[in-house]
Amino acid sequence: MTVRVRTLDELLTPPAAGSSALSTQEYFVNMGPQHPIAHGSLRLVLRLDGETVKEVIPVPGFVHRGIEKMCEKLNPRQIIHLTDRLDYLSAVMNNWGVAKAVEKAANIETNGRIETIRTLMSELQRIQSHMLWWGVLGMDLGAYTAFLYAFRDREIISELFEETIGARLTMNYVRPGGVMFDILPDFQEKVKKLLKYLGPIIDEYDTLLSGNVILQERLRNVGVLDGKKAVALGCTGPVLRASGVPLDLRKLTPYGRYGDVEFNVAVGSKGDCWDRYYTRMEEIRQSMRIIEQLIDSIPEGPVNVLRASARISIPEGTYYDQIETARGVLGVMLVSDGKSPSPYRVHFRSPNFNNLWAVTALAPGWRIADIITIQSSLDLVIPDIDR
């Protein structure tokens, strides 16, 4: 893939003539920073010929909070709460990503109970995240009903989190060496009830939205991303898998309890918006399968192998670990000087940042309305892009 770097002069030259026989001009339109489909502050500069998109220039950075820099002053336990604020819809998984990197660096061994609880919570969160995305995709494309249905069912999982963890969104649950709270005695029963409820509900989603001809026509063959290009752009998660590349860290480098359970990696065959849509629907079902297998086999043991006041010292060196969140691969790089309790440098390889640039490859040639479909199917969470 070639990277085209343009100078300011080039950008300032008068736009080229449009393709129509009439005398037309290309023009620029700002989509965002405040736009309902962005689900946050993301600016897309569109170069348009009539309504046809010629080029998309994403301008991220409106939600930049300097999380990586903040991490340099915090100890590993305190870093966790900032990762809730990257991709807030995969808070538990982000927490786990840092905890995993720190455990690897500091040689902390966890036990089966911790890993099972982490896996269960992550999968619940994946379902919750995909549900929200499903509702929001419906809303973006004009089906407000879907949004209400998604939030109705998402609430059940939110309440489970509220009971177990005490928070609904920014949970700060997984810590280096364990988890913050043990599960409640009725947790297993409630999750089983939830699974029983969710089965027919996902079919209902199919009737309501997936089967709808308007949605199908708006997703079918729109924004085709082939596997090679997706890999070149660094896309991960459902966006990459929809293009037919079965990259799933849960299978490739099993962590937690993923090695013990049977599940399939949902992949698409063409890489259009429909594949991205249905890959996530299939992932909900696969996540339910994982939870079903694990819910009755939670081993006994303490939920934190470290005392709350124990000092976590990371030896000098550079450490990297990655985890599969609901949107793709979250990589955590820690550089430690071995002296101070806080890392010298932290870098997050966030899935949404890379997935965002898929929009530059997908959008040209489509209409403005399709940009909305494409961006919605990429399932971007803006704070994760900007960090």
Next chain:
Amino acid sequence: MGRVDFNDVKHETRTFAGVTVPVSVVPRFKRQAYPTRFLFSLKSLVDGMRLTFGYLVRPSTVVTRQYPENRATLKFPERYRASLKFKFDENGYQSCNGCGSCERACPNGSIILETRKGATGKNEIERYIWRMDSCVLCNACVEACSFGSLEMSHDFENAVYDRRLLVYTLNRYAGPTANVLLKEENLEAREAMMTKIDAYGGQVPMNGYALPTVAALGTPREKAATDGKGEAS
């Protein structure tokens, strides 16, 4: 059956990066001739509408909760985190001895501890300041406290018009812990060890107290600037 058969998920195994991965290939569109396609399209719209209207005629499926009206019956899970609170025993004595582990565990400096030398020569808490305006309710302080002096409470309606109202003093008195107090039999002597902080735990305008960046509420701007206690924000 519409254009997409949702049960038509193909289960295969693929080799990727040297690992055999079982995959589910998601269903795609079938070719349909014009009249069939039109009828199925129409049916898909009717199906969705039927589902929606099905919920309309079944009021038992309504999940909406009328929030401000149901305040009296609102129930929160035990672990719900909404604000920080001090734990007091039945006498109203605290177990916090001002060791500062919560202050160190706090990721953004929302806890400020002021201690003093008590009558017994031990450190004791003078003022436990909790800044809700910067707190993220991460529970690190509760976890770090080895004396069980802190807890997360369920008081979630904390909206105020001035952010200075979000700076709380959590302790009710400046003085030693319950252990120290209960050793002293004489009630008057006990009282002597404690300095009451008149307004505690509630939304009190900073208790007339200024932090380096936050002026005391109710203090005129000029006064705050001249007495050097802080600048009005």
